[in-house]
Amino acid sequence: MLTKAPRGTRDILPAEAERWSFVEKQAAEVCRLFGYAEIRTPVFEHTELFLRGVGEVTDIVAKEMYTFKDRGGRSVTLRPEGTAPVVRAFLEHGLAAEAQPLKVYYTGPMFRYDRPQAGRYRQFHQFGVEVFGANDPTVDAEVMVLALTFFRRLGLSRFSLHINSVGCPACREATRFKLRTYLAASLAQFCPDCVGRYDKNPLRIMDCKVEKCRELTDGAPVMLDNLCSPCAEHFREVREALAVLGEQYVVDSRLVRGLDYYTRTAFEIVSPALGPQSLCGGGRYDHLLKTIGGPDLPGIGFAVGMERTLLAMEAAGTNPSAAGRLExxxxxxxxxxxxxxxxxxxxxxxxxxxxxxxxxxxxxxxxxxxxxxxxxxxxxxxxxxxxxxxxxxxxxxxxxxxxxxxxxxxxxxxxxxxxxx
RNA sequence: GUGGGUGUAGCUCAGGUGGUUAGAGCACCAGAUUGUGGCUCUGGGGGCCGUGGGUUCAAGUCCCAUCAUCCACCCCA
Structure with missing residues (x-):
């Protein structure tokens, strides 16, 4: 035990660290080109920040947080994701008073008490960006293109962008009601997980991987078809912007992200090398700032899994190791x-x-x-x-x-x- | 959290149905070459056989537990 790293953690030895530096450098450079400034926040925060920000019923908060009491008796939590801390810093320092919108990026370790497997660790690293104070659909397109550009600079090409809209609180509640009504009759035939989701978050039933559940939800009302007109218009413009930029994407009406704060645009970038695990996940969170006690400003961002990115590069055979530094x-x-x-x-x-x-x-x-x-x-x-x-x-x-x-x-x-x- | 596979040298792996001092390749160190790398040859250092317990005259080998790891789920980056 003495000479073994804790479960779900690992050492990045010199040969590999070189590849990490390369990837981090590309992230910083792409952000510079896109006009995003770096921000660094602490690796732990008050537990309440994540309870409120990420959502108490999410898996992250319910069973994956590294939470402990410090010597002063305060409950603190090792950050499980990067958005809530950045939002907190934005509010704490009154950055809303500065030129809008604010565009920032971060890289660093995140912590989740998960069961480790390939591409998933208890301490893992993310590169992410956040934009505060802009509703415009071109921002949604911009952050997606930023992520895509980052992956391309690393020599990756076999990935795909999946997008969806999860609406706003108003149209989502209406769709939830419709969906519950639709599913009520056949509820007994769903897997136990989905039965549990029926009350907590019925929209996530659409995202179940169990074949039977998929069949049962084939004709179910989908968020995308039930957006209110402002949300529908926003999504249309996001797609239009992507088209203008020549980016390929797949509209996946079943895509539902696991964090409570998402509104409207939700997206994922997936690579065949990683199977069901996504390389990047993100979306819009138009009410998160208010939830945390700030002004009602919209936001959008994404997070890229660094370990997964490195795995994808390995699978693609792109090895930027510049051996032989010694002169x-x-x-x-x-x-x-x-x-x-x-x-x-x-x-x-x-x-x-x-x-x-x-x-x-x-x-x-x-x-x-x-x-x-x-x-x-x-x-x-x-x-x-x-x-x-x-x-x-x-x-x-x-x-x-x-x-x-x-x-x-x-x-x-x-x-x-x-x-x- | 659920189900399954695997743990032997730094790495990749051999070690039929239990039986002496546990092996190979690669890597590392040294020598062949007293002042010249890559190739070759020779030699050397390295192992609580994941850990703990059990069965047995005897366990790397069989049984149980535990930890770790991988895969499929759940979920996510």
Whole structure:
């Protein structure tokens, strides 16, 4: 136990961390292009924030939160999602007073006490964006395109965008009533989960994966067909905007997202590599700010699963690992003391070159092997004879050619050789 | 939370119906090459056989539990 990471958590070792940095960098760059500024919030919040924000009947709140009392007796919760904390920060700092709309993004760990499996962890990471203060359908389209652009920059192409509208509180309540009436007669034939959903959230019955339930709901009233006219118009304009941008999408009238706060637009990006797990999920939440005690401002956002994104990249064979970051390896030969190499690598490092050396007192042969494995482009050998003449040997690790250079000229010569590469 | 599969070296895996000091490949270290990497050859270090209990003269092997992991659900990123 002592040497094992807790269930559902994992270490990201150096080789993999490189891929993470790449993905995070792409996220930051896409956000810059789209005009989204970074925001960082704490990893834990007052428990009430999630109870109110995410919704008490959601699975996340009902059974997946890491909640505990701190030493002062306050109930705090490791954030299970990113939207509620960002909304909280927005309200706390009065950002509503600034230029509208506010567009922000975040990356970081989230926590849910779930049963782990491939692509699902108890500590997982999300990249997400939020826009506050804009109702316009072009914003809905923009955030979707932002997500799609992000995935494309990572070299992914086999994914698809699914969209739906879950309406506003008014038309949703009307549809709930219709749906309950429709289902009442056949309720006994549904799976136990769906029977439970009948009271809590009948719309989610439409999203059940059980074949029998799907058949039973085939002719059921669907949210999409029962939108009030403002919601229907909004959805039409979202689709129009996507069409204008040339984005393919699938309207999935059964798509219902699990968080209570969604209104109108709901969307998911799925990849065949991940099966039923989605790569990205998001939607509009026009009343969340008010629910949390703020002004009645609309909002929209999405969250991308970083682990799932990495899995999809692996499946697609897109491996951006830039191995061989090391530029110069400095070796010593004969009786040359280790501090000569230390002096040289330090000098090279201060000149802006990635330089490294041996630390185990190994022989020249082993040092070359080490340099090779680290991917060094150039090798400097400090030997007795050369040092006596104030020189050093420079070897090109790729071609194997060598030259003797004055130690004083070493940084300049190495820099030149690296530039030619 | 439900159902199922799997846990042997850092990694991928062998170890018929229980039977001596548990193996291979890759990786790592060293030597062959006393100052030159990749290829080759030789040698070496590494294992509470996931953990705990049980059956037995004897358990990596059989039984139970537990933990971990994977898959399918639930749900979600």
């Amino acid at each position: 110069v390896f400095v070796a010593t030969a004969g009786s040359v003391p280790g501090w000569e190499a230390l002096k040289t690598v330090t000098e090279l490092r201060l000149c802006g070159m990635a330089a490294d050396k041996d630390y185990l007192g190994r022989g020249l042969r082993a040092q070359l092997k080490s340099a090779d494995r680290k991917g060094a482009k150039l090798l400097v050998i400090l030997g007795d004879e050369e040092l006596a003449r104030g020189q050093a040997v420079v070897r090109d690790m790729h071609s194997g050619t060598q030259e003797t250079v004055s130690r004083l000229d070493l940084p300049v010569r190495l820099a030149c050789l690296l530039r030619e590469d």
